[in-house]
Amino acid sequence: xxxxxxxxxxxxxxxxxxxxxxxxxxxxxxxxxxxxxxxxxxxxxxxxxxxxxxxxxxxxxxxxxxxxxxxxxxxxxxxxxxxxxxxxxxxxxxxxxxxxxxxxxxxxxxxxxxxxxxxxxxxxxxxxxxxxxxxxxxxxxxxxxxxxxxxxxxxxxxxxxxxxxxxxxxxxxxxxxxxxxxxxxxxxxxxxxxxxxxxxxxxxxxxxxxxxxxxxxxxxxxxxxxxxxx
Ligand code: C5P
Numbered sequence: 001x002x003x004x005x006x007x008x009x010x011x012x013x014x015x016x017x018x019x020x021x022x023x024x025x026x027x028x029x030x031x032x033x034x035x036x037x038x039x040x041x042x043x044x045x046x047x048x049x050x051x052x053x054x055x056x057x058x059x060x061x062x063x064x065x066x067x068x069x070x071x072x073x074x075x076x077x078x079x080x081x082x083x084x085x086x087x088x089x090x091x092x093x094x095x096x097x098x099x100x101x102x103x104x105x106x107x108x109x110x111x112x113x114x115x116x117x118x119x120x121x122x123x124x125x126x127x128x129x130x131x132x133x134x135x136x137x138x139x140x141x142x143x144x145x146x147x148x149x150x151x152x153x154x155x156x157x158x159x160x161x162x163x164x165x166x167x168x169x170x171x172x173x174x175x176x177x178x179x180x181x182x183x184x185x186x187x188x189x190x191x192x193x194x195x196x197x198x199x200x201x202x203x204x205x206x207x208x209x210x211x212x213x214x215x216x217x218x219x220x221x222x223x224x225x226x227x228x229x230x
Contacts, residue, residue, distance in 0.1 A: 005032070005230070006030070006031055006032035006225060006228075006230055007032055007198060007202065007203060007204050007205050007228070008030075008031045008032055008033075008194065008204075008205050008207060008221065008224055008225060008228070009031060009032060009033040009034060009035045009058075009060055009174075009204055009205070009206050009207075010023070010024070010027050010031050010033075010034055010035065010206075010207055010208070010211050010212065010217075010221060011035040011037060011062070011176070011206050011207065011208030011212065012024060012034060012035065012036055012037075012040055012052065012212070013037055013039050013040065013208050013209075013212065014039065014040060014212070015039055015040065015042075015043035015044070016043070017040075017044050017048050017051060020036075020040055020048075020052060021051060021052070021055075023211075023212050023217050024052060024055055024057070025055065026217050026218040026221075027211060027217050027218055027221040028055060028057060029218075030218065030221035030222045030224075030225045031057070031221050031225070032057075032058070032204070033057050033058035033059065033060060033085070033204070034052055034055070034057050034058075034059050034060070035059070035060040035061075035062050035206055035208075036048075036049055036052050036059060036060070036061055036062065036084075037062040037063070038062070038063060038064070040052075041061070041063055046078075046082055049061065049079075049082045049084065050082055050083070053082060053083040053084060058085040058086070059083070059084045059085055059086075060084070060085065060086040060087075060088075060174070060204070060206075061079060061082075061084040061086065061087045061088075061109075062088055062154075062206075063075075063079070063087065063088070064088055064089070064090055064114050065087070065088070065089040065090065065093070065101065066089065066090035066092065066093045066097075067093065067097070068097065069096045069097045069099070069100035069101075070100065072089060072093065072097050072100055072101050072104075073100040073101060073103065073104040074104070076089075076100075076101045076104035076105050076109075076111070077104045079109070080104070080105050080106070080108040080109045084109055085109055085110065086109060086110045086111075086112055086151075086172075086174070087101075087105065087109050087110075087111055087112075088111070088112045088113065088114050088154055088174075089101045089111060089112075089113055089114070089150075090113070090114045091113035091114060091115055091141040091142070091144055091145045091148075091150075091153070092141065095144060095147070095148045098111070098113060098144075098145060098148035098149065098150050099148050099149055101150075102148070102149045102150060102151075110151040110152065110172060111150050111151055112145075112150055112151055112152040112153055112154055112172055112174055113141065113142070113144075113145035113148075113150045113152075113153045113154070114153070114154045115137070115138040115139075115141040115142050115145070115153050115154065115155045115156075115159065115163075116134045116137050116138040116141065116155070116156065116159070118156045118157075118176055118177040118188050118189065118190050118191065119177075119187050119188060119189060120134055120189065120190075121134055121189040121190065122134055125137060134156065134159070134190060135156075135158060135159050135162060138153075138155050138156060138159040138162070138163065139159065139162045139163060139166055141153070142155060142159070142162075142163045142166060142167050142171075143166050143167065145167075146166075146167045146168075146171055151171075151172050152171050152172025152173055152174060152203070153167070153171070153172070153173060153174070154174045154175070154176060155173060155174075155175060156175065156177070156190035156191070157175050157177075157178055157190065157191060157192035157196065157197040157200060157202065158190045158192070159190070160173060160175065160197065160200040160201045160202060161200060161201065163201075164201045172203050172204070173201060173202050173203050173204070174202070174203065174204040174206065175197050175202040175204070175205055175206065176188075176205075176206035176208075177190070177191045177206070177208075178191055178192055178193060178194045178196075178197045178202075178205050178206075178207060179191045179192075179193065179210060180193060180194060180210055180223065180224060180227060181193055183210040184209070184210075186209055193227070194207065194224050194227055194228055195227050195228055198228055205224075207221075207224060210224070211224065
């Protein structure tokens, strides 16, 4: 199960299993799922991921795979065995890579595509060589992800309206980097409040530091849920 009544997934961005488990247990009553990313995965590997899955919440494995199709398919096959609900790949890996990831997952996990990182804005895109800007590029890649059979995309809150219009109501939209009013924006550049992102059509909201770096992560998660009327 990936979409729950509570759309909030907390990003457990720490290399330490004990810290991740403590935060996960504290926030569990107030969130719909948990996200494990590269920082945690590189430090703790499959055993660490299994420890998070064992808590019983849906787990989004945010490892942003990007390689040739055969390599990505092999990685996905290994990862679905860990019991995670969602795995992501970079849409910039192309159609064949996305199809290979989806085939390898079967019905064991959803595969979603990263469009444009929410830490990038138009001037960053220009430097990379994408002249169209972040929103247009995200839209193009979301469309390609849908055409390649993926279940959804990771996109910025500001890309949601276009992604929904291009990809339809059943395409899973996962939005990281939303910020409660008054919270530190950190390195995020294209963000909204959780409530605004939800109203703009996000199915899943990923929150990291506004919850995990709070003095009381459980209270912070509860406040986010309350801001969504939950
Ligand atoms: O701490 P913060 O709320 O900014 O955490 C956002 C999380 O979402 C991080 O784990 C980051 O890796 C992830 N993410 C992102 N932008 C994307 C995809 C994932 O910020 N496009």
